[in-house]
Amino acid sequence: MKTSVFLSILISFLFLQGCPPTRTVNEKWTSSVTENYEAYCAGCHGKNREQFVNRTWLWGESREEVFASIKYGDDDDGMPGYDTTFTDVEIYELVDFVLSAQTIKMSDIGRKKPQNKGITSDDLDFRLDTLVTGLVNPWGLEFLPNGDMLISELSGILYRLSEGKLSKIKGVPAVRYRNQGGLSDLKLHPNYAENGWLYISFSKPNPADAGEATTAVIRAKLSENQLTDIEEIFVAKPYVTTTRHYGTRMEFDREGYLYITVGDRGMRDELPQSLDNHCGKIHRIYDDGRIPKDNPFANNPEAMPSIWSYGHRNPQGMALHPSTGDLWTHEHGPRGGDEINRIEKGLNYGWPIISYGINYSGTRFTDITEKEGMEQPVLYWVPSIAPCGMDFVRDEKYGAWQGDILSGSLRFEYLNRCVMEGNRVVREEKLLEGIGRVRVIKSAPDGFIYVGVETPGAVYRIVPK
Ligand code: HEC
CATH class of the missing domain: 2.120.10.30 (TolB, C-terminal domain)
Structure with missing residues (x-):
């Protein structure tokens, strides 16, 4: 969402309506907001709100940003705008309804990176070296x-x-x-x-x-x-x-x-x-x-x-x-x-x-x-899973992983391992759950596997023990 659009909403909001209505998470939802969600949103985002909102937000996770996402949508991305369907108050009800299901703040996940010890997979113990952050x-x-x-x-x-x-x-x-x-x-x-x-x-x-x-x-x-x-x-x-x-x-x-x-x-x-x-x-x-x-x-x-x-x-x-x-x-x-x-x-x-x-x-x-x-x-x-980035595990230092396919999941924020036998995938394993939206994976000439993750952007190296 463009900053200018966002700012103009915020400004018009403050001037025309006073402060946005607030709500506490435990308050009982009116039947109308539940019905609106089910009728207008669940078809695309699913009935399970928790699955929808525990995500890395594309257009921001603050109340105001989520409000703007719903009000104006994004044609290119397939999200309709609801400015002619709902009043601003109804949209804010939807915002709070949706956000109340959030159990993980993605801004926290950014800080809660996997620890540099004790990471295991079915077939390999490894640690994660951080090469660069702040991207x-x-x-x-x-x-x-x-x-x-x-x-x-x-x-x-x-x-x-x-x-x-x-x-x-x-x-x-x-x-x-x-x-x-x-x-x-x-x-x-x-x-x-x-x-x-x-x-x-x-x-x-x-x-x-x-x-x-x-x-x-x-x-x-x-x-x-x-x-x-x-x-x-x-x-x-x-x-x-x-x-x-x-x-x-x-x-x-x-x-x-x-x-x-x-x-x-x-x-x-x-x-x-x-x-x-x-x-x-x-x-x-x-x-x-x-x-x-x-x-x-x-x-x-x-x-x-x-x-x-x-x-x-x-x-x-x-x-x-x-x-x-x-x-x-x-x-x-x-x-x-x-x-x-x-x-x-x-x-x-x-x-x-x-x-x-x-x-x-x-x-x-x-x-x-x-x-x-x-x-x-x-x-x-x-x-x-919204796959992005892919490479085969090429180096023998990765033991049983060698020859397997690693790919990133943008949506669920982990590294996916496809265990291969010839040209068949025989099993899958989720690695580094919660690491963030994985963008790129490469087996480098030094034999190590490097993983790039977005927002906050970082590059890691997987080091077998
Ligand atoms: C036709 C399908 C469709 C409908 C209906 C729909 N959405 Fe969306 N919405 C999307 C898509 C596609 C995106 C883009 C991001 C994504 O892929 O999740 C999106 C994005 C969003 C975002 C921003 C997410 C982010 O990461 O910043 C919010 C908030 C949102 N929708 C809320 C709603 C609400 C509330 C409703 C009901 C009033 C609704 N949507 C109805 C398809 C839809």
């Missing part, structure tokens, strides 16, 4: 050969972490920082030591209309703390006004092709099943942006030649399997139906024709979960 939303992590770490902040800042100190890198392209858009993933070229190429994905504002943006990738070299030799190598078409589902993860395969995920940009019925645009797809390009001739649709004049697979919703995790070299991703479902997929050339992963999810409003948009010619996920999550 907001660290989205991408990379590791330079000299041991420095690069951290991208969604807001558009690129940091270098060197011997415990953060410094800013200059020359970062302008990003459209709104909702899910901003500075996103980071990836070093497999031959970085020789050629020095760093790849950066971001939401690029349309040069012809700043109200629109798209997923784009540049590569650049790093000279001290300055980006130089910037080359734009990928720009997804079309630019649109929505501010969600950018995808933006990047990965190189063993032959040096670069893969880029692009989400459906919130236009599920127009974009992901049609090959004439880049959205809801995974792309495969050469390291300099040229299109390989053996891409599956390279000879189809109707199709975007960079497409490698399609029918995706919003893939925000991608990693190469350590032994097979296959490309694995996960993606957000709508309400339920998040998926892990093994990506193969030219295949259709089905969104939105088949899905295990339902609409946020509770209605179903498809009755089918399977269809000829469309791929089944390796695994799906109902309810949604």
Whole structure:
């Protein structure tokens, strides 16, 4: 929610209405507020208010901020505004009704980080080292050969972490920082030591209309703390006004092709099943942006030649399997139906024709979960965990974890471990519950696993005992 909107509500409130009505938590709720919640809100947020409100708030958790969220909503995010449905007093009743179910303050969780001892999993004892705190939303992590770490902040800042100190890198392209858009993933070229190429994905504002943006990738070299030799190598078409589902993860395969995920940009019925645009797809390009001739649709004049697979919703995790070299991703479902997929050339992963999810409003948009010619996920999550960040455990120092998939849960704020046998998930385990919204996970060249968490933003290292 924009600060200006928020301030104007606050001011108009104080002038027109005096102070907002207050209520104590134990007071009995009038039947009207209960009915309003059930009739207008439960369809999307669920009947269980506790599950809804024990969350990291996107738009703030104070009474005034929650009031603004309900009154004005956010079209892009799918939250309707209720300014014409309810009076301000009714909205405040809803605010208090909703907040009274809160048993955990997220601002406390920020302080209640997992202790640096005694953390266990089914198969491994480990501790958590804190490398940096005080960030907001660290989205991408990379590791330079000299041991420095690069951290991208969604807001558009690129940091270098060197011997415990953060410094800013200059020359970062302008990003459209709104909702899910901003500075996103980071990836070093497999031959970085020789050629020095760093790849950066971001939401690029349309040069012809700043109200629109798209997923784009540049590569650049790093000279001290300055980006130089910037080359734009990928720009997804079309630019649109929505501010969600950018995808933006990047990965190189063993032959040096670069893969880029692009989400459906919130236009599920127009974009992901049609090959004439880049959205809801995974792309495969050469390291300099040229299109390989053996891409599956390279000879189809109707199709975007960079497409490698399609029918995706919003893939925000991608990693190469350590032994097979296959490309694995996960993606957000709508309400339920998040998926892990093994990506193969030219295949259709089905969104939105088949899905295990339902609409946020509770209605179903498809009755089918399977269809000829469309791929089944390796695994799906109902309810949604909202997966972000993904890597395989690569180093033997992690013992029984080796070869397993780690992915973050934005929604439930833990690290998810998929215990793997070949290409199958045989078991799952929740690690670091309450750590915060996990954004990024990387197995680094030093063999350790690094985890970036948002609001308050921090980067941790998992150290086995
Ligand atoms: C059509 C579905 C839908 C309905 C109906 C709906 N919401 Fe939402 N609401 C959302 C979505 C989607 C978001 C975005 C954040 C998220 O994904 O949880 C949201 C966000 C919010 C937020 C802000 C959360 C944050 O993290 O800052 C509040 C508060 C909220 N809704 C309250 C309500 C209340 C109260 C009602 C009923 C009057 C209601 N909503 C009805 C879908 C809905």
